[in-house]
Amino acid sequence: MSEVDTGVEEQVGGEGVEFRLIRVIVVKVLQESLRDRWFWLYTIGFAALAASLTLVAIPDSSVVLSGGFGRTGAALVALVQLVVVLMAISLGARVLPSERESGSLAFVLSQPIGRTEVLLGTFVGLGGALLAALAAGFGVAGVLSTLRDASVSASVLIRLTGLSWLLSLCAVAIGLVIGVSQRKVGAATSTALFVWFVLVFLGDLGIMGSVLASRLPVESLFLAAVLNPVEAFRVAAIVALDGSLDALGPAGTYAVDTYGDRVGLIGVGVLVAWVVAPLTLAWLVFRRGADL
Amino acid sequence: MITIENLVKHYGRTAVLDGVDIEIADGESVGLWGPNGAGKTTIMRCILGLVRYEGSIRVHGIDAKRRPKATRRLIGTVPQELGFYDDLTIRETLQLTRRLRRAPAERLPLVIEQVGLEQHAAKRVRELSGGMKQRLALALALLDDPPVLLLDEPTSSLDLASRELMVRQLEDLRGEGRVLLLCSHNLEELAMLVDRVVALDNGRVVEECPPSQLADRLGLSSWLHLSVAGGDEARAHELLAAKGFNARLNGHGVLVEVSAQRKAVALGHLSESGVEVLDFEVWRR
Numbered sequence: 001m002s003e004v005d006t007g008v009e010e011q012v013g014g015e016g017v018e019f020r021l022i023r024v025i026v027v028k029v030l031q032e033s034l035r036d037r038w039f040w041l042y043t044i045g046f047a048a049l050a051a052s053l054t055l056v057a058i059p060d061s062s063v064v065l066s067g068g069f070g071r072t073g074a075a076l077v078a079l080v081q082l083v084v085v086l087m088a089i090s091l092g093a094r095v096l097p098s099e100r101e102s103g104s105l106a107f108v109l110s111q112p113i114g115r116t117e118v119l120l121g122t123f124v125g126l127g128g129a130l131l132a133a134l135a136a137g138f139g140v141a142g143v144l145s146t147l148r149d150a151s152v153s154a155s156v157l158i159r160l161t162g163l164s165w166l167l168s169l170c171a172v173a174i175g176l177v178i179g180v181s182q183r184k185v186g187a188a189t190s191t192a193l194f195v196w197f198v199l200v201f202l203g204d205l206g207i208m209g210s211v212l213a214s215r216l217p218v219e220s221l222f223l224a225a226v227l228n229p230v231e232a233f234r235v236a237a238i239v240a241l242d243g244s245l246d247a248l249g250p251a252g253t254y255a256v257d258t259y260g261d262r263v264g265l266i267g268v269g270v271l272v273a274w275v276v277a278p279l280t281l282a283w284l285v286f287r288r289g290a291d292l
Numbered sequence: 293m294i295t296i297e298n299l300v301k302h303y304g305r306t307a308v309l310d311g312v313d314i315e316i317a318d319g320e321s322v323g324l325w326g327p328n329g330a331g332k333t334t335i336m337r338c339i340l341g342l343v344r345y346e347g348s349i350r351v352h353g354i355d356a357k358r359r360p361k362a363t364r365r366l367i368g369t370v371p372q373e374l375g376f377y378d379d380l381t382i383r384e385t386l387q388l389t390r391r392l393r394r395a396p397a398e399r400l401p402l403v404i405e406q407v408g409l410e411q412h413a414a415k416r417v418r419e420l421s422g423g424m425k426q427r428l429a430l431a432l433a434l435l436d437d438p439p440v441l442l443l444d445e446p447t448s449s450l451d452l453a454s455r456e457l458m459v460r461q462l463e464d465l466r467g468e469g470r471v472l473l474l475c476s477h478n479l480e481e482l483a484m485l486v487d488r489v490v491a492l493d494n495g496r497v498v499e500e501c502p503p504s505q506l507a508d509r510l511g512l513s514s515w516l517h518l519s520v521a522g523g524d525e526a527r528a529h530e531l532l533a534a535k536g537f538n539a540r541l542n543g544h545g546v547l548v549e550v551s552a553q554r555k556a557v558a559l560g561h562l563s564e565s566g567v568e569v570l571d572f573e574v575w576r577r
């Protein structure tokens with residue numbers, strides 16, 4: 001039997017956050033993701049759709065909006081807005097309720113690890129798994145466009161992958177807020193689908209409806225649009241891919257006129273805020289320690 | 293040692309624990325005994341910090357509420373509901389726990405061998421039987437050879453052979469200065485494994501004594517189901533009723549309520565009256 005050491009605090013590094021423990025959870029989440037059929041379903045589906053869109057868009061790739069942001073780029077941005085957000089938000093929302101239901105969360109929290117480390121490890125682990133999925137999807141698109149001698153350059157795909165990953169981290173963080181608030185996987189998944197629908201569809205339609213109903217000034221329209229992380233991603237992606245914000249209508253024109261080159265940074269800033277704020281909220285709820 | 297003072301836990305308006313005080317000395321084995329809902333498992337979950345509670349718990353002087361990680365560092369646990377990561381193998385599950393507990397790598401093959409899972413280390417958890425999962429839980433609890441073991445119904449899902457093996461392993465873990473806190477419904481099992489039993493009812497401690505005295509102190513009774521020779525069931529029933537036993541016939545024999553500590557008295561009366569008892573089973577109330 002181990003000697004009982006009165007200096008246990010030194011042994012375990014006090015009750016502070018230990019990066020070593022976060023790393024253990026990251027490895028566990030990555031191991032699990034590689035064996036999760038939902039993860040593979042989403043990854044294969046995303047890669048197949050990215051490949052299809054690349055092939056469909058290439059014949060018209062001579063129609064380049066500017067600087068390489070052609071139809072392929074636009075199609076991939078739309079795909080990320082739909083599929084990657086759905087994938088990330090549902091993975092984030094399911095992970096903790098599923099562990100709570102199976103009892104594995106109680107098993108882990110019976111070990112010398114804190115809730116903060118479990119939550120951060122889960123977030124980083126899911127982020128790593130999603131980066132791999134995005135790299136696979138955009139990698140397939142890149143290989144196909146290279147083979148077809150199309151206009152989508154490697155740098156476009158790398159920038160798009162980076163921004164898509166940032167959007168997926170937002171969605172994971174939002175998913176974790178759902179996950180720490182729901183005890184059942186079914187309820188968490190339904191809530192995640194609802195939130196995805198609101199972000200992707202109702203956000204757009206709601207803004208359009210508000211404009212028509214209240215004749216919002218264009219600056220408010222831009223603000224309302226860019227506060228939605230999915231729209232912020234679209235703005236940042238178009239700017240990063242050297243496309244024209246005219247595609248966003250009067251709000252895009254206003255944004256370019258008012259903010260100039262900073263508009264892309266605003267989009268990225270909104271995305272970063274949408275990672276930090278929900279993750280902090282999830283941490284506050286999870287740390288408070290609902291009974292297991 | 294473990295010191296629990298005025299432990300209170302409510303689920304909604306229901307008090308699951310209502311002012312529990314327990315003190316366990318170094319090297320002592322203590323059993324928590326009581327009916328379903330008495331609060332045994334909740335005490336374990338409070339010690340591990342899995343639920344919020346009022347009152348104080350100290351493990352080797354460490355406040356479990358203020359320093360839950362440091363407390364859990366001292367505790368190995370076999371929970372009643374075994375929740376693992378189903379897609380991980382036994383070896384991966386042990387590796388995960390070893391890293392969380394900072395146990396030395398050399399312990400891994402030792403504990404796998406100790407619980408007899410060497411042949412199954414590459415199996416995924418979802419492929420394991422209930423008994424193998426229970427052995428895996430024990431292996432995980434022993435990984436860093438902790439000074440405190442919490443065992444919640446550790447034999448509940450085991451067949452007879454696995455139960456005997458588990459009881460032998462738990463017997464070996466007693467002593468050496470290790471604190472062993474064991475929840476069980478089974479008084480016979482507790483009698484083999486613990487020095488003292490804390491009986492709980494409705495979230496309160498109702499008795500504390502050596503396991504051999506608990507049945508008498510709480511007036512516990514058992515039912516004996518008797519199979520008698522030569523169709524003598526009706527006669528056996530009459531004889532036992534005449535001696536003041538609560539007895540009744542069922543389709544296959546005679547049921548008789550006996551004191552948990554004096555089961556053989558009923559058998560003795562029947563033997564003296566020439567009724568041959570072929571077999572009996574004990575059904576504890």
